[in-house]
Amino acid sequence: MTATDSAPLRVAIHRLRLTQFRNHPTLDIVTGGRDVALIGPNGAGKTNILEAVSMLAPGRGLRRATLPELSRAEGPGGWTVSADLEGAFGEAKIGTGTEQGEGEGGRKVRINGANAPSAGALSDHLRIVWLTPSMDGLFSGSAGDRRRFLDRLVLAVDPDHGTRVSAFERALRSRNRLLEEPGSDPRWLDAVEREVAELAVATAAARIDTVGRLSALIAETRDDDDAFPHAEISLGGWMEGEIEGGNAADVEDAYRGRLRDLRNRDRAAGRTIEGPHASDLSVGHGRKQAPAARCSTGEQKALLLGLVLAHARLVARLSGSAPVALLDEVSAHLDPQRRRALYERLQQLGSQVWMTGADPALFDSLPGETARFAISSGHAEPMQK
Numbered sequence: 442m443t444a445t446d447s448a449p450l451r452v453a454i455h456r457l458r459l460t461q462f463r464n465h466p467t468l469d470i471v472t473g474g475r476d477v478a479l480i481g482p483n484g485a486g487k488t489n490i491l492e493a494v495s496m497l498a499p500g501r502g503l504r505r506a507t508l509p510e511l512s513r514a515e516g517p518g519g520w521t522v523s524a525d526l527e528g529a530f531g532e533a534k535i536g537t538g539t540e541q542g543e544g545e546g547g548r549k550v551r552i553n554g555a556n557a558p559s560a561g562a563l564s565d566h567l568r569i570v571w572l573t574p575s576m577d578g579l580f581s582g583s584a585g586d587r588r589r590f591l592d593r594l595v596l597a598v599d600p601d602h603g604t605r606v607s608a609f610e611r612a613l614r615s616r617n618r619l620l621e622e623p624g625s626d627p628r629w630l631d632a633v634e635r636e637v638a639e640l641a642v643a644t645a646a647a648r649i650d651t652v653g654r655l656s657a658l659i660a661e662t663r664d665d666d667d668a669f670p671h672a673e674i675s676l677g678g679w680m681e682g683e684i685e686g687g688n689a690a691d692v693e694d695a696y697r698g699r700l701r702d703l704r705n706r707d708r709a710a711g712r713t714i715e716g717p718h719a720s721d722l723s724v725g726h727g728r729k730q731a732p733a734a735r736c737s738t739g740e741q742k743a744l745l746l747g748l749v750l751a752h753a754r755l756v757a758r759l760s761g762s763a764p765v766a767l768l769d770e771v772s773a774h775l776d777p778q779r780r781r782a783l784y785e786r787l788q789q790l791g792s793q794v795w796m797t798g799a800d801p802a803l804f805d806s807l808p809g810e811t812a813r814f815a816i817s818s819g820h821a822e823p824m825q826k
């Protein structure tokens with residue numbers, strides 16, 4: 442850590458309870474605030490537990506599942522996840538879930554026994570970051586996957602971002618529908634385009650803010666001998682360029698003008714072609730001065746880890762508390778030196794780390810005390826080292 446970082450507070454989950462979540466009818470894990478290793482064969486339900494923890498943050502969780510998908514297929518419908526924490530405000534109890542038959546509606550959130558207005562309130566108590574095998578192809582995959590990855594980074598910093606992006610996507614869908622309707626009233630289109638433009642600029646501005654802060658932190662802490670190479674990141678898109686060079690209200694007006702001018706083209710395409718829903722996060726390998734997509738598989742993995750670590754540090758710096766880090770199957774794909782470097786980095790930050798793996802030996806070289814559990818459907822059996 443640099444001198445500019447005051448030590449972030451460790452916020453740890455001391456006890457996690459699930460009911461009717463994926464393959465777990467019930468589950469009770471007492472961690473004592475230590476790092477956690479979830480060990481078990483394929484299909485035991487390890488990732489499901491990390492996914493349950495990820496629901497203790499705003500947004501859709503680490504698999505982007507719908508709420509009904511989370512409830513146990515053989516169960517009555519509805520699910521809950523709750524946790525006892527020790528952190529920023531001393532002890533806290535937070536929980537979320539859906540009730541039987543209400544899976545399609547919103548999820549409920551409870552904090553210290555009272556209903557909270559939205560999932561955003563969870564961020565006052567806990568921030569969460571994660572790394573999963575599905576993120577491996579991020580740099581060579583679709584721009585949409587990178588946007589969703591970026592939106593997740595923004596959400597961990599700015600809890601309102603999820604609502605903003607959802608509202609923007611809803612407004613875009615309304616515009617696309619209106620364009621399709623023959624003879625739709627242009628005044629309706631004007632009104633919807635005003636909303637689209639406002640939400641588009643707010644979405645792009647929040648992304649630019651996080652990318653700017655993350656780039657600055659990476660530049661400030663960069664070390665060319667690091668096990669995790671530094672990434673060079675930027676956002677590409679018409680609107681992003683305009684916002685960086687000008688003022689948000691002007692960009693909103695300009696975008697509204699473009700939407701009006703391009704109605705016929707968008708009508709023919711059946712969608713709105715331009716806007717932040719078409720932007721891309723570009724990532725380069727700083728030391729090699731090469732686009733990430735052109736790096737080897739191992740280099741891409743190290744780059745992604747470096748990015749996730751830098752983001753965890755940014756979250757800690759901005760919120761004052763270290764995020765809980767969920768690492769799904771990360772150990773199995775790293776050489777022992779990098780594995781150790783990753784844990785040490787997260788420990789320095791103060792993060793409670795939740796890891797999964799099929800082989801207990803993967804966790805033998807971990808510094809610090811780790812609570813190990815043998816996982817099977819509905820059971821978490823404490824294990825000795």
Ligand SMILES: Nc1ncnc2c1ncn2[C@@H]1O[C@H](COP(=O)(O)OP(=O)(O)OP(=O)(O)O)[C@@H](O)[C@H]1O
Binds near residue numbers: 465483512799
């Ligand atoms: N809604 C659901 N209801 C019941 N079971 C489910 C539900 N969703 C997923 N499962 C089951 O959960 C199991 C997968 O759990 P999970 O992905 O957590 O496994 P894992 O222990 O991480 O395995 P791996 O090591 O292969 O990644 C599968 O057997 C799957 O069929």
